[in-house]
Each structure stands twice: as C-alpha cells, then as structure tokens.
Amino acid sequence: MIPVSAAIALALAAAGAAPSLENGRPIDQRISSSYDAAQALQGELDGSWDLRDLAGHQIYGFEIVNPPSRRHLEAAWRSPLPALGDQASGTAEINLATRSVLRLRFLRLGHLVEAELHRSRNGVWAGRLIEGGRPLRVVLRRPGQP
Numbered sequence: 001m002i003p004v005s006a007a008i009a010l011a012l013a014a015a016g017a018a019p020s021l022e023n024g025r026p027i028d029q030r031i032s033s034s035y036d037a038a039q040a041l042q043g044e045l046d047g048s049w050d051l052r053d054l055a056g057h058q059i060y061g062f063e064i065v066n067p068p069s070r071r072h073l074e075a076a077w078r079s080p081l082p083a084l085g086d087q088a089s090g091t092a093e094i095n096l097a098t099r100s101v102l103r104l105r106f107l108r109l110g111h112l113v114e115a116e117l118h119r120s121r122n123g124v125w126a127g128r129l130i131e132g133g134r135p136l137r138v139v140l141r142r143p144g145q146p
Helices: 004-014 027-040 082-087
Strands: 047-053 058-065 072-078 089-098 101-108 111-119 125-131 134-141
Touching (some): 058 089, 072 101, 111 134
Antiparallel strands (some): 047 134, 089 101, 101 111, 111 125, 125 134
C-alpha cells in the first residue's frame, strides 16, 4: 500500500503539476517577483501614515497613493475621534514641493487644515500644522515607527 503523501505527489506529477513549481519557477520566486513589480509602481510615501503632535498623540491618519513619477499625490485623511461621524474623514491635497518638503491641505468641519513638513534623516517628516489659525508642531511617520 502506498502512503497518502506519496499518492498525492504521484497524482500531482501525473497531472503535470509540482507542489513547489509553477511554470518551471519556484512559487516563492514568483511571489517575490510580483511583490517587486508592485513595489516599483509605488513611491516612497505610498501607504499609511500618522500625523502626531510632539507628545506622540495622533491628530490624523493618512492613506497616501504615491505613484513614483508624480509630485501631486492622492490621499485620504481620518480623525481618530469617532464622535465626528461622517466628518471624521475626507480627501487631502498632498504635494511634494521638493524631495524634502511636503505640503498637505484639506477641509475639516469647514476649516482649512494645512501643514508644511520637512524630511528628516530617519524617514520622519516634521513641521507645522495650522488648523483654525492655530499652529502646532507635528511629525508625520509610519504607524509603529519610533
């Protein structure tokens, strides 16, 4: 009697499939190639970001779409305050003025929110947020980034 695992391997071989190969290439290599191709379509700012005050409190969260060849980015913002209901999120204008200066603007509850941030060496963007005419020192960083 043939063990079940050997029978499965024989059946796969007879069907022309190998468990660790696809089109003659290891599956891990194909996954890695697909990941690399997807990453090539994204700029360095693509993904989730948190805007925090200097005490570390989240002020806003952002989801940024950053095609690598464009300076004008697409973004959505969200407030961590659930009491705002449908006013707790929206779209934002984000612009890379230079490789080291990022500007963002959006409306929240009818008020303009603006920030100018400068890139630091550790991948964090730091600068000033102005909301309702009041300035606040802030940092923009990836969630979980120190």
